Amino acid sequence: QDKPQPWLPSLITETPQQGFELAVKLARKGVTSTQSNKEVLFRERDKYSNDAEHLMMASQVIALHYQTIAAANNYWR
Amino acid sequence: QDKPQPWLPSLITETPQQGFELAVKLARKGVTSTQSNKEVLFRERDKYSNDAEHLMMASQVIALHYQTIAAANNYWR
Amino acid sequence: QDKPQPWLPSLITETPQQGFELAVKLARKGVTSTQSNKEVLFRERDKYSNDAEHLMMASQVIALHYQTIAAANNYWR
Amino acid sequence: QDKPQPWLPSLITETPQQGFELAVKLARKGVTSTQSNKEVLFRERDKYSNDAEHLMMASQVIALHYQTIAAANNYWR
Amino acid sequence: QDKPQPWLPSLITETPQQGFELAVKLARKGVTSTQSNKEVLFRERDKYSNDAEHLMMASQVIALHYQTIAAANNYWR
């Protein structure tokens, strides 16, 4: 198994809300897996979290991951 | 369970229209989960809600969430 | 039920073409649910309906909604 | 039925290639249903068909519609 | 049948890798079906293949087509 504690053990969550929080985490992970340099991340995070277009793009990536997680949890039906 | 009242108890809605309203809510939540600072949100909301491209991006994120919610409700068939 | 006549009673349509028209309606609704001010909408509509990039973005949102509606109607098979 | 000859009688095509051609048609229809003014369409078409970013966006909308059509045809299996 | 040799006889491929190559082909076809003029294509290809944003958009269109092809091949399970 992965030596360090796995950051994504499962896609299953108890509630739709926890599923949304996991989608936010995956969207962020998509950024940090492309750029791991903390300084760059902080500088860019400050930039994108203060700009409408980037906030919208973040919301879009979260929506894509939420599709995956909702399907994985059979829509918590 | 989450101490504060959960904002997303379920993906199930009675009608397609209520499903659309939930999709709008999720699209907004994607923005506020990235940026929680009220001032920034108001400033940016004023900007994006007055610009064609941003309005289109908002509509796109709503469309992605609507896919998820419609599938969760089996298309209200 | 919703007091005013519901604008989205169902995702079911008789034909693929009516399904496409419903997708166009949902794409527009995504814009007006973010910005309800008529003046802003007219000003921005004039802008985006005369610009290639915005016309393409509109077509993309329609395509996303058409996926949902086509699945809801089992592809009118 | 629709008085004028329907432009989208069905999503079913004989081959994957015809399915791709239908996706191109739907992507274009998404533009013309937002802007029906021929002059604007010609002017903008000239602009977007000569620009890498717009050509890429067109290809993206075609890809979304192709997903729908391929699923409708059960991937021509 | 189409007189010229069909360029897309089937979505079925032997391996996930061949499926990816077919997705690249479909993404390109989406561009050339919008703009068939060779000169424009070469000029724009030179532009987009040297620009991060365009390379990213190309990767996105490939990802959309790969979804379709992977589903068509039942994920090569």
Add this chain to the structure above:
Amino acid sequence: QDKPQPWLPSLITETPQQGFELAVKLARKGVTSTQSNKEVLFRERDKYSNDAEHLMMASQVIALHYQTIAAANNYWR
């Protein structure tokens, strides 16, 4: 079979986390299959990995591939 060792033998992974890593690999492959020139790739990688918008686009492509891989693995249920 492909002479050189296939870079994509399968979509199946043991864990959701390995699935995410494969999605990152596919997103990158989408770029390198469009532009194989190493110098251009390094120059552009340096550019996009230091810019909020491009980092967001990369995360979006990863999210699309993750949808495919998660479905291929039946969400690791």
